[in-house]
Amino acid sequence: MPDSKRIAELRPSYQEELARGTARFFRPARTDCPWCRGHDLRRRFRTTDLIQGKPGAFVLDACRGCGHVFQNPQLSQEGLDFYYRDFYDGLGAETTAKMFEGNGSRKRFRRSARALRRVALPGRWLDVGTSLGHFCATAKEVLPDTEFDGLDLGEGVEIAAKEGRVKQAYRGLFVELAGEMAGRYDAVSMFHYLEHTPDPHRELAAAHTALAPGGHLLIEVPDPESWSGRLLGRRWLPWFQPQHLNMVPMGNLCGQLRELGFTVEVAERRDAHIPADLVCASWFLLDRLLPRDDAPWLPRRPGRASRAVRFTLVWAALPVLIAVYGLDQLLNPVARRTRFSNAYRVIARREG
Structure with missing residues (x-):
């Protein structure tokens, strides 16, 4: 259709x-x-x-x-x-699938899987907020002997199971389902998930419940202390309103994990950085200046002239956006090694 x-x-x-x-x-x-x-x-x-x-x-x-x-x-x-x-x-759905299937996402997924592989070789891994399960499919290339399950609120997790990217699909809230999977997993991951939740404390406690003693929790989240967030203001992509409800500084997260009985083994910003801040901010600025694209939440469809103007201006701006994307990649080695990094990674081991 x-x-x-x-x-x-x-x-x-x-x-x-x-x-x-x-x-x-x-x-x-x-x-x-x-x-x-x-x-x-x-x-x-x-x-x-x-x-x-x-x-x-x-x-x-x-x-x-x-x-x-x-x-x-x-x-x-x-x-x-x-x-x-x-x-x-x-x-x-189609845009989301293309984003997760892209080469950039796959490289990032492989880096994340290798980060955990350096400290453990999990037998069973639960990916919380898995969406369509693309992380699990890519991580399987790095950890072929690991069995991956996925959890999400949306129908994507059921599609992931049907298409073989996860073995078992849980559809619902992690804080409500963790009890039935107590001690089942050697690894639990939360990739850009925790910031979407109304109560991160409960999510971390749920991860502690789902993990077996000695199991590992891998978290990657946007860094609210990033200098990029200050520089770009509300057009910094990781603020991601209205979906991001809580943005936790690294020190706060590590402290809470220790209180729950975890030992923090990795806490770093460099490898979690996603080099797209400038191009996304540029697009947000451009999109605000353009005529609206059609969407069902608009009272009526924009007129033909308005749609033509938008189409023309987007194509005219495409070389600029490509150039800004190239600048993001060029600055990546510097950004990821400084506080301009836009995300961080924590790996913590659940003690017995």
Whole structure:
């Protein structure tokens, strides 16, 4: 079915939801930090949905005490369902699949699998937030004797099992399912997952439950202390509003893992960096200046002239975006070795 037809079919349901406003998608605003419960908060910025362009405004606050950055007010489950819809599935399923199947993602997945292989050879590995299971399929090339299972909220994890990228699929919330898999896994991974969750403390406790004594937890997340985030402001891709709810500084994460009974074996920024900050910020700026693309959350389809102008200007800007992407790659060796790195990796061993 052509996208234009699919969009037209989805438009009435989106418009019906939006007619009731977006305020109902949020929980009450917090006056304390969800990480340390401190009350000394400051506003980082207010932004919109730069990724899909869905209606709504989002605020990121930071705790002056511990450095935790969080969405405030935070989306409710109903709000998360609305803003996730047609991103990883539906209209966005094909784009998401291409992103994870790309050579850049596969290289990153292999680096992550090798990082764990340097400290352990797991027999059974659970990938939390696995989406379509592409990490598991790539990691299997590095660890052919490891059995990979996947967990996610969306239908992608069931597709991953059907297509053989994971052996067992769990569909649901990790904090609710961890009890039934207690002590089952030698490795649990969370790749750019923890920042999507409303309560990271519970997610880390769930990982402790699912791991066998001596098992390893591998986490990669955006770094809220990155200098790139300060430089690019709200157009820094890892802020990723409205999906990212909690951005945990490395020191906070390592401290919490130790409290739960983990030994932190690796904590580094260099290998987790994803060189795309400048090109994504450039695209966000360009996209704001262009006529809107068609989407079911718009009241009506943009006119033919508007669509033609957008198409023409995107193609005209493509050489510039390619050049900026090249600059990201050129600066990668420097960025990943400095605090411009946009992500970090932690590997921790669960003690007995």
